[in-house]
Amino acid sequence: MDNKRRKFLKIAGASVLAGIGAPAVIKLTAATPALASGHGEAPAHAPAPDAHGGHAEEAPQGVRLGMVIDLRKMNENPEMLDSAIAACIAAHNIPEFPDKKNEVKWIWKAPFENVFTDHSASHSAAKVKNFPSVALCNHCDDPPCVRACPTQATFRLEKNGIVAMDFHRCIGCRFCMAACPYGARSFNWQDPRPYIKKYNKEFPSRMKGVVEKCNFCGERLALGQEPACVEACKGTGAIVFGDLNDAKSEIRAVLDKEFTIQRKPTLGTKPSVFYIV
Amino acid sequence: MIEKTLKGKPAYWIWLAFLGMFMAIGAACYVRQYNFGLGMTGMSRDVSWGLYISQFTFLVGVAAGGVMLVLPYYIHNYKEFGRITILGEFLAIGAIVMCLLFIMADLGQPMRALNVVLHPTPNSMLFYDAIVLNGYLFLNVLCGWVILTAEKKQVKPPKWIYFFVYLSIPFAISIHTVTAMLYCGLPGRHFWLSAIIAPRFLASAFAAGPALIVVACLVLKRVAGFDAGRKAMNKLITIIIYAALLNMFFVGLEFFVGYYSNIPGHKHSLEYLFFGLEHHGHVYNNLVPFMWAFVILAFGSIAVLATPAAKKNDFVLGMGCAALFLAFWLDKGIGFVLAGFVPNGLHEITEYIPTANELGITIGVWATGFMVVTLLYKIAIGVEHEVEG
């Protein structure tokens, strides 16, 4: 295969170029050296006690894409979350099954107490108790699903920290679904195609018998676009997306300023999705 | 020796036809599931493993239970088990065949099953499970066959086979340990996240496996004129009682940790299993009857087996062992796997009820296992009779 690859590259010549959105691609995915080597990373913002005691965090390496979701803004404008979810469904050919049993969800709405099972208290502010929160794959730095997968069909991309899936390799054992503490994974219990309302011809559907989940819009990032849900909330700052390891990024500015929480931080999965409540 | 399966009384053929019928039903149901997808089952996004994986988990135990015969016979030279050790090995073969079939039935993309081998992933417990299960299957086939062949020829088994016999002992322990590790290493599933799962699995296995062998021996005594010997049976009873008590002790410890620590996550699944879990005004309790049946049958059968009657009366012994097997099937083959998903990671509750198609496949796989065991036992007993002349 390597041989063929070399031959292929020879014929293709030096004409290999990045696409239209090259600068943005570089901004979001290129492996820039860690500028923030002196600073600790995410746990500075996590309210949970550090499970490893007082050890200093390792200096962050490369790009680690992450997200800050501002639930206050989401709830000021409830339609925004719906449009973000709709954008995801449209971008990824996600089927919409009528019954809960077959549901396929990449990003979805759920009550606060369900998304943050460790944060519910008996006397939380009424507005927090009632407002719908949003759940999606946390793209953990130490993902249990990746540990569990027997075929490496799900894996963590070293270059940007996305927890990705290779649908071609998934055998449908659903070990990852048992392993994920966030319920972020869905299984195709049957052929999803009849339940896809509209096709995005740039993206495949899935077949029956494989697991799927949020991919942080890896395919859109390559074109220099933002993730579909981020784009749907454009201009509001409700979702900020960027490199957690880049001290000068917008996301780091938000994380430095706001008090943020992560889902189930005590499990040691190191989620890349942060929430402002 | 295979020719021994081709001669039998009418009852033998009727039994095979009976099993064959269920195998055919199972196959037909599987074709339906293969074409439509696992949506044919009662599993859902929240309860993503169901009857197939829970049967698999239980049957790994039955397979491992055979070691309770191998170990005393080969390591401690307990001669009384000489006649029945082969039954333990052959039962393990049948149980592992069922395990592998249940895994295949549970895969969304069974045609890609070999990906586990093509892309070996040492960080996945399923990878090790595939290795030890297939390894244990191979060891039992090899040891069973070589030793039985030697017996037929009335010579001593070749020396090299003992290496594999001894190797099969750690393998038996490992199949159930690794199967426990499928569950107990997952963050966020409190019910499974317990270091006692592996010992509990082994305890339950060392009771359920031998209990099935006792039942099989009693059946063989009636239909095939095979007598395992009173002493061997009595020893098995002792093993079963201790292992069963140990399992109940471990279950009790789970209760202690959950209820004394009073941590909700540690209690939820136990509550769901034994008392019904209340959530938003609705009580979810579809497994409660099964779990109390488990408790009653388990203690009841232990009590029965502990009475002197069990040592004298085959009927009492058979009923006791059958009840114990059923009890531990309810515990591990129903409760353990399903309750791990209740509540789910978002504290939502979805109950699981298998579909008819799913039950058809499950029964079909069990029938296949019984078929394999029947044929192997027929060979073993045939050789035994031949040798005794």
Add this chain to the structure above:
Amino acid sequence: MYNKGTIIPGLILFVLFVTFPIWFNGLTTAGDLPKPELPPGGEKQCVMPADYMRANHMQLLNEWRDNVLRDGDREILEINGKKYPKGLQMACMTCHSQKEKFCDSCHTYAAVDPYCWDCHLTPNEAGSKEAMH
């Protein structure tokens, strides 16, 4: 020779049975070489020469798949001024827009049933439900 009456017809039947693929293809159209229809847009150029593609398109697709999904390498290839994002739907199907007349003609002949289309959409399928963007 004993049982001449059974052996000889039996042999004839056996030979007929064994040579079934040869005479069946001779008598029917099943053996005709497939004629895949070239891109309706008249494109003459592909990412690689036609010979190479004919023999190795599956390896190339696998390589692209691994590049894009597993290595996160989604570089867009530019060959003779034309841009090709690595992908069956994004590159191949834009020119070979008629899967039924291109891909299938050979795949049916060779009796291979690639599972590409279980997930990847052909332009026809994508158009069957109002396309986005």
